[in-house]
Amino acid sequence: MPDNVNVPPSITESTAIGERVVVTSPGGRSRHAGVLLPPVKDGEPHRVHTDKGRVVRLDGTWLVAPERSAADRRRDRRRRCCDAGRPIYRYEDLPSAQLATRTMLRKQFRRRPAEGQDPVASYMVHRGFAPLYAVIDAKRLPPLPPVRKAAWDRARTCARCGATQATLYTKGLDGRRYCEGCHEPAAAAWWYGERATGRTTAAAWAAELLADMRRDPDKVALLYVGYPTSTMSQTVRAETWKGEVLFSARVCDSDTFYREGQDTHPAELADAFRRLGGRRLLSWRGEENWLSRLQEAMHEHVGDLDLTFAGGRAGPHWDEWQAERPPLIEPHPFQYQHQLRRQEDPSCRPPELLAHVRHVVTEMAIRACHWHLVTCPECELSLPFGTSAAADRWAKQHSETGHTISHRTEPGDIVPSAVNRR
Ligand SMILES: [Zn+2]
Ligand SMILES: [Zn+2]
Known part of the structure; x- marks a missing residue:
């Protein structure tokens, strides 16, 4: 890293801008993991964008250390730096709240690199590297018109539990988007509705x-x-x-x-x-x-x-x-x-x-329509089946677990409420 009078003494040559670090507060009270970012202007301190979204200014009293131990880093035989000397991230280890490619900035954060903003790391793509920019330094794009904003938000909100994230959620069977935990219960609800x-x-x-x-x-x-x-x-x-x-x-x-x-x-x-x-x-x-x-x-x-x-x-x-x-x-x-x-x-x-x-x-x-309900209290599972034969088949298969299963029949078109594990 370049010589800089404001770099705290604890930033050593083993820590480069764009790398994941752990910072410890002066009294040792708090520790944060995050990505080391360059100063906003020359003469200002380096910064760390933590995983919790906080920006810590390294005024010289904070201790900074690489997140992975030296031994760990030695064991990892993969390339660590691109030709431009920036640290390399891959799909599985990208700190996606702090660093983003140009496309990710636009699609996930609705931002673009600010004028003169240099990339701080590189993202390994199938052929070569894509520059990664610090998200907090990127410039916000003008707000979307209301209709597009609503669609933007909808695609990033789980249709079942309302959780939100920066990236798109994947679509379920009914065409709506769900978080990972909601896909299965949503699919079950969709199936019974059908x-x-x-x-x-x-x-x-x-x-x-x-x-x-x-x-x-x-x-x-x-x-x-x-x-x-x-x-x-x-x-x-x-x-x-x-x-x-x-x-x-x-x-x-x-x-x-x-x-x-x-x-x-x-x-x-x-x-x-x-x-x-x-x-x-x-x-x-x-x-x-x-x-x-x-x-x-x-x-x-x-x-x-x-x-x-x-x-x-x-x-x-x-x-x-x-x-x-x-x-x-x-x-x-x-x-x-x-x-x-x-x-x-x-x-x-x-x-x-x-x-x-x-x-x-x-x-x-x-x-008349009937639903055959099979319940396993131990698994907190209660599944409606359309036929008694299907209900029996499942009960037989499940009884191998040694659980006590009960059967009930419910008349009507309306599906009895199915209790899922989640
Ligand atoms: Zn959800
Ligand atoms: Zn069970």
Whole structure:
């Protein structure tokens, strides 16, 4: 460091500007860790910007020592100084309240280096070094207009607990920003909110469909368009709600793979397909692709059929109704495993599958919603599950800890308050 009459005697050659130091007050009463900064003007004392945000002027009575012991520094084989002789910081050891690059100054502090302000340290980036400036010496940028200021503050405030920081918080599943501790509880709240909405929607959808069917039993048709097999044929089956089979066939639209006696050509099904016109078509998962492919194949024989899945798909609504989560894996089950579990197809046999469609629609329309609550007092954990099977699975897995678990059922759409560990 340059010769300077005002440098306290305790600043030795092992301590350079921009380095982390520990200062001890004259009486030895208080100690602060911080970053050593140059004087504001020539002839003034050096300063230390402490981690608590205080600026200590080193008037010669304070003792200054490097934060890391000499032995520690010797052991660290990494480069300590850049070519300009400034100390190097890396992502993991940057004192981010005291030192910032030009970009960090703008984005985190809304400041820029003052005229003539020299960098005091260097920040290691993927290719070389970026100069680091003392935050307290940088100049404030003009205030943002109110709308942008609000957005600026919002991005630096945890949407759950209200904590603030200079850097942006990361976004949660709901698109709002949270501090580290709030991500998991916020994700849990979001997940249960989605499930409550999903169940209400599923119940309303099923009730409306059932009401429509009661008004006109012939209007609703259940349709199964099977997945194509290696022989390029697919099983197609349509039934009325009451179970009257409108048609059932193995359709092959490829001349190459057509098997005489086993397959039906799309042209032969034209009349049958016409009977679907004007009905609400209900499927398990909505194999729209195959329906459009069939329509295309039939187009040359019967013209445009204009069929749609206006009745909807029972499967996705059933997933919502079951409100099942993938297996819980600690420590962030909601943040990282928030996908709704897809309920298994009950059967690949068309009549059974269509019977299942009828069953789930009826169930969703007339049965009340229940939440299955599993509580572990020892873990202060109380988790609502959509199905008793899912609740049992978790309870079984958790009982391996030897904790006493209790079960309770709560009716209704509203999710019982979930107690999380945090
Ligand atoms: Zn928070
Ligand atoms: Zn427990």
